[in-house]
Structure formats: C-alpha cells, structure tokens
Amino acid sequence: xxRNIWSGAISFGLVTVPISVASATEDHSIRFHQxxxxxxxxxxxxxxxxxxxxxxxxxxIGKGYQLTKEQVIPISDEELRDLPLPTAKAIEIVAFVPHxxxxxxxxxxxxxxxxSGQVAAKPYKLLRMALDRSSKVAVAKYxxxxxxxxxxLRVREDAIVLHAMRWPDExxxxxxxxxxxxxxxxxxxxxxxxxxxxxxxxxxxxEEFQDTYTEALExxxxxxxxxxxxxxxxxxxxxxxxxxxxxxxxxxxxxKARASRGEDADVHxxxxxxxxxxxxxxxxxxxxxxxxxxxxxxxxxxxRSA
Numbered sequence: 454x455x456r457n458i459w460s461g462a463i464s465f466g467l468v469t470v471p472i473s474v475a476s477a478t479e480d481h482s483i484r485f486h487q488x489x490x491x492x493x494x495x496x497x498x499x500x501x502x503x504x505x506x507x508x509x510x511x512x513x514i515g516k517g518y519q520l521t522k523e524q525v526i527p528i529s530d531e532e533l534r535d536l537p538l539p540t541a542k543a544i545e546i547v548a549f550v551p552h553x554x555x556x557x558x559x560x561x562x563x564x565x566x567x568x569s570g571q572v573a574a575k576p577y578k579l580l581r582m583a584l585d586r587s588s589k590v591a592v593a594k595y596x597x598x599x600x601x602x603x604x605x606l607r608v609r610e611d612a613i614v615l616h617a618m619r620w621p622d623e624x625x626x627x628x629x630x631x632x633x634x635x636x637x638x639x640x641x642x643x644x645x646x647x648x649x650x651x652x653x654x655x656x657x658x659x660e661e662f663q664d665t666y667t668e669a670l671e672x673x674x675x676x677x678x679x680x681x682x683x684x685x686x687x688x689x690x691x692x693x694x695x696x697x698x699x700x701x702x703x704x705x706x707x708x709k710a711r712a713s714r715g716e717d718a719d720v721h722x723x724x725x726x727x728x729x730x731x732x733x734x735x736x737x738x739x740x741x742x743x744x745x746x747x748x749x750x751x752x753x754x755x756x757r758s759a
Contacts, residue, residue: 459597460569463580463606463613464545470576471569472544477614478563483670533598544595544604544615552590552607558624560605561617577613584608592618644703651710 455475463470487496502509516533517525535541544566568577584591584607591606593615603618669684676683 455565458564461595462543463566463577463593464543465576465580465591466546468576468579469543470580471573472566472577472613473569474564474566474615476562477565477609481664481667483667483674538596538601540594540596540601544593544606546591546593546606548592549587549589550592552588555590555605556624559603559618559621561619564615564617566606566613566615580606581608581611581613584613641699641703644700644707648703648707648710651707651714 457473457475459474461472461474463472488494489496499508500511500514501507516528516530518528519525566577568574580591593604593606595602595604595615603620605616605618607614607616673683
C-alpha cells in the first residue's frame, strides 16, 4: 500500500471532504551509486559546514533564505507548515473547466486522493460522480513543501486524482523554436492522416510500451555478474540522411506500420497531385471539326440554280 504523503481536505464550495494523499505512480528505474574505480570503494557526499570546518549530522541541518551575501534568514519546517494560507490545510477548488481546455504541458505528477474515514465517503463520492458526469476537471490551489501550487482534479476509475500543475508564467513560449514557413499540399496531409490511421490503437498495452532501457540494463548487470559478455546492440536499419520524396516516405511508413501489426501490407499508392489536362484545346479542335462538317452539309443541300 502506498505511503500517505499529506493529509487535509478538499474544499468544494461549502462542502469539505477530508482526504489523504498518496503517490499514484511508481519509479522502477535502476539506480546507480558512485564508486572509486581503483578499489570500488563507495563515494559519498558528506554534509560539511564551511564556517566550523567540520562534517555535520542531518539533525543539524535546516532551511534558509539568503537575503544578502552576509545575511541568511532561517526558515523552519514548522513555519512552512503553518503558513497563513487558506490552501495550507485544504485543496481549494476554484473553478471547473473542460478537460480539453487544459494544456498537457502544465500537468505534472499524479496523486490519489483517498477519503479519510466514513464521514468523508459520501461527499467524496458526490464530487467524483459530479466530475464524471460533467466531463469536466476541477482546478484547485493547495500548499505543499513551502509553496502554493496549482492542481487539477479528475476521475480515474473510482478514485479522484490530483495532478500538480505549473503556473502559467512557468510555461515557456515555443516561438523561437518554430521552423521557417513551408507549404504543404493536401495530398501530403492526407498521407500523414493515413499513417496516423494505420498506427491508431485502442489502448497502450503491448511490447511497444515496455521499458526496454531498464530491461537492457538488467541484462548487462546479469551478464557481468556471471562474468560473460553483455548482449550486443542490434545493428539499426540503414536510413538515408535526407527524405527526398515525402509522399514516398509516408507511403512506405504506412506499409511498415500495417505489416508490424500483422495487417495486409499491400497498400495502394497515396493520391498524387494530378497534372492539369489541356481540355480547352480539345474543345476548340472539336468545334472546328463541327463547323467543317456543317459547312459540307450545307453545300450539299444548297439547291442548284436553273
């Protein structure tokens, strides 16, 4: 069972829901320590006081804000915990918005909110069902770890999830990173949509969504433990350095995507830009022919003079 990391309440108008908070995710990454390569002795970072010129214990360490080069303002954990904020003890809902209106770039870590005790069961379920039926998410403010934060509340299965959010001024503009203006044809856009369609899935289950990096590290560690050669990295497919024909690349990508999913790899060529036909010239020629034929007919039917 995940460890509770915060306790408080959800403030929903005049409705209060006592809750406890637990992390909704797990990190399965392989961790490394630092070692002295000559004798594999462990290298550690030690806490050291510059003024007293000695190593100090964790119990002697606290937080501080450097006001000037000579003056530091100490701040205790108790002072941070007792900040005079309405959000210090509660997750205060300030608005409800459509889910699609929230930029995913603003969304951070996720936490499960669990009701605290029987008294919280009914208001917790009320908020969960209201969020579910409205297809909206709640935007809230809360204070953790010495700062006020913005959060997003949504429903996942039968639980309410809180996502940490970044403040609007924390999002950088992408303007400087945008490519120069280019023109795209309708055929190229249709080709990209066809590729997207061939790669569309109903879920994120399967070997494509496994952590192959961690698996490769485990294989290396196991091989070195058994004093054998680690597995070799497979040679990547040779690819040209530059895409010359965008339509051909899209068409080939669709074929590969369908083949990898066991579908029929035979794909019809994507629509190419049609060249303009010289229709007017044909019509003109046809008109001339018609006039000549009419002239012949008229000359044949003209009555002979007496």
